[in-house]
Amino acid sequence: MREIPVSEITETVARLCIEANIDLGADVEEAFRRMKETEDSPTGKEVLDLLLKNAQIAREERMPICQDTGLAVVFIDVGQDVHFTGGSLEEAIHEGVRQGYEKGYLRKSTCHPFTRKNLGDNTPAIIHTRIVPGDKVRIVVEPKGGGSENMSRVVMLAPAEGIEGIKAYILQRVKESGSNPCPPIVVGVGIGGTFERAAFLAKKATLRPIGTKNPDPELDALEQELLEKINKIGIGPGGLGGRTTALSVHIEMMPCHIASLPLAVNIQCHAGRHKEAIL
């Protein structure tokens, strides 16, 4: 049994909130550069340049990439041989978010759904806990902006709609989202499971580094096909027209009920932020 004081969780979550919001992942920047080569629209190229410049300014000035520093989505994989000491694990995560958003000059965006009153400290965090073998703890913080989250959907397709129905729904969703989710986007797709599991899979899919292959060859081919089709829609960087509408499509799939075909599309904006730590 390994003991970990929850104060370590708080410190780590606080640090990851700040880093994720300020330092854009190398995979995203690399994708901006790569897509610039194939972008036909001069305005589109210019927007990609501005996004690269934005990432650089954020890093140098220690400012968030985007003012919407999101709700803090926290994935925590806890080794089953770990024993947390000194308080509640969940409270320690919320406290980490509280401290990170305060110290990092990040915008606080949680509010009461009816009164819309801002809660002032960006808590509660959205926590996804998983118990795994071993004595390590893996924490991923993904600040998720409202603009792209609002364009996301879960739908229960009829099984007969099949793979063609899945493709059509995803393409339509991206098209309807237009410029709202700050393209170029990453399209996270969850197929199967239940209503809520499909949504979770779609969110998890957004975490996979851009440029990595799906281990399932069938899904890999589907990702490539969808990316190609999405980049023919014409939305382009910033929605101002062009080829670079999406940087990549990531799919997670699992079995589902014989009567249903759940599909979730979680759109991630170009501020594809997430940072990870292992304790």
Added chain:
Amino acid sequence: MSREIRLETPLTDADVIPLRIGDRVLLSGIIYTARDAAHKRLIDLMDNNQPLPFDIQGAVIYYVGPAPAPPGKPIGSAGPTTSYRMDPFAPRLMAAGLKGMIGKGNRSQEVIEAIQKHKAIYFGAIGGAGALIAKSIVSSEIIAYEDLGPEAIRRLEVRDLPLFVINDTVGGDLYQEGMKRYAQAP
């Protein structure tokens, strides 16, 4: 090809009418920030014949809720928020003299028509480029609704704020046109 045009606020008909979709504008002067909650309060004031907290004639409103200012900086990251949430309020403000709106994303048909009718303009700022945009903001001061936090109304002084013309006075729509121009048959 798009042109680059420098403009100073307050905007006039002469500034706005020649603008066309795709034009790149570098905007300088005073602009005001407002999001949905602030818009609602502005409309309430107008309904009750109360004065607005700033002069709306020729004014430009930026749809933004900035991040807090780090020490020594006038403002934190400050990119645009999605504009459609302001659509129900925007035509009233244009009728009262508002000349420019800055945001991201599509506007409603009512807003597009009001832009033509009142000779106003809708600029897009690059969504998510909050750190870059903050560089163009020289000063920031809350002038109303401090209780709204990031949604308070701020008076911003901007220098060469980089914008694109999205909806112009002749009914052009860059999001529609741009998408059409680069759409390829599947």
